[in-house]
Amino acid sequence: MAEDSPKQRSYISIRTIEGQTLILDRAAEQIHHLNPTASLIWARCDGHRTTSEIAEELTGSFDVDLETACEAVHTTLHRLDELGLLDHA
Secondary structure (H helix, E strand, O other): OOOOOOEEOOOOEEEEEOOEEEEEEOOOOEEEEEOHHHHHHHHOOEOOOOHHHHHHHHHHHHOOOHHHHHHHHHHHHHHHHHOOOEEOO
């Protein structure tokens, strides 16, 4: 997994309801619904945490091993990037 620090795009509107996140991307006119795992990953895309740090936090929150957490973080970040929800420096 690449060691970067993913960051949410600034123009995104976010609402969290019962541990699940709704993301409104006004530019693309789309709403995205994240499950609790993706919500945790998304919430940590602050531009400061590395992908490894996010995976480590995931292990504690969902009682999964580090390899599984790394795969989940990688897959989720890849999808968020494909949707244009992550900022690139």
